[in-house]
Amino acid sequence: GQQVMQIPQYQHVQEGEDFTTYCNSSTTLSNIQWYKQRPGGHPVFLIQLVKSGEVKKQKRLTFQFGEAKKNSSLHITATQTTDVGTYFCAGRDGGSQGNLIFGKGTKLSVKP
Amino acid sequence: EPEVTQTPSHQVTQMGQEVILRCVPISNHLYFYWYRQILGQKVEFLVSFYNNEISEKSEIFDDQFSVERPDGSNFTLKIRSTKLEDSAMYFCASSEVYSNQPQHFGDGTRLSIL
Numbered sequence: 001g002q003q004v005m006q007i008p009q010y011q012h013v014q015e016g017e018d019f020t021t022y023c024n025s026s027t028t029l030s031n032i033q034w035y036k037q038r039p040g041g042h043p044v045f046l047i048q049l050v051k052s053g054e055v056k057k058q059k060r061l062t063f064q065f066g067e068a069k070k071n072s073s074l075h076i077t078a079t080q081t082t083d084v085g086t087y088f089c090a091g092r093d094g095g096s097q098g099n100l101i102f103g104k105g106t107k108l109s110v111k112p
Numbered sequence: 113e114p115e116v117t118q119t120p121s122h123q124v125t126q127m128g129q130e131v132i133l134r135c136v137p138i139s140n141h142l143y144f145y146w147y148r149q150i151l152g153q154k155v156e157f158l159v160s161f162y163n164n165e166i167s168e169k170s171e172i173f174d175d176q177f178s179v180e181r182p183d184g185s186n187f188t189l190k191i192r193s194t195k196l197e198d199s200a201m202y203f204c205a206s207s208e209v210y211s212n213q214p215q216h217f218g219d220g221t222r223l224s225i226l
Contacts, residue, residue, distance in 0.1 A: 033214060033215075035155075035217075037155075041219075042203055042217040042218060042219050042220050043155060043203070043217045044217070045216065048214060088154065088155060090155075099145075099157045099160055099168045099170070100157060100215065102154050102155040102156070102157070103154065104153070104154040105154055105155075
């Protein structure tokens with residue numbers, strides 16, 4: 001079945017440093033969504049990418065969808081302590097209206 | 113902003129007992145979901161529900177699990193005979209349109225099986 005792999009599993013950065021998490025799917029995705037989960041919280045939708053090669057920005061966050069629609073990345077510029085949490089990508093198989101498959105997430109910690 | 117609400121926030125149950133987790137999706141949403149997250153692990157899809165029937169389910173969602181929309185607002189997950197490995201956070205989510213809209217998650221129910 002479809003698998004969504006995400007690396008790294010953990011990332012520790014100094015406040016002000018950049019951060020990137022990468023997501024790869026075993027199959028072509030119809031779209032990919034990114035969620036953020038704060039410690040003890042629930043996943044919160046950040047963004048959805050649909051088009052091949054799409055790039056979207058939200059303030060310091062930049063999201064990319066690969067040309068082949070099998071990979072994606074989230075880049076945070078100049079991290080802040082408020083960025084702490086686990087970032088999950090979630091993809092849906094391109095061939096169906098199937099369920100979202102979540103990656104294992106990247107847990108970001110930011111040292112002030 | 114409308115929210116998905118889940119009750120209870122924490123449920124402690126003896127192994128072998130039945131448990132019902134409750135959710136109230138956002139009122140104009142049509143699709144409902146249950147996910148499970150074992151402590152420190154990823155979010156795992158259990159089941160999706162549309163038009164009063166299961167749309168998709170994962171391998172985790174075996175005969176011990178069932179879902180129901182007993183009235184116009186509640187969406188429930190029942191685990192018939194709980195096992196120790198059912199201990200997890202269970203999230204309910206809803207979305208307006210199945211295939212291309214974000215899912216809104218509730219705060220979750222932490223289920224502890226003793």
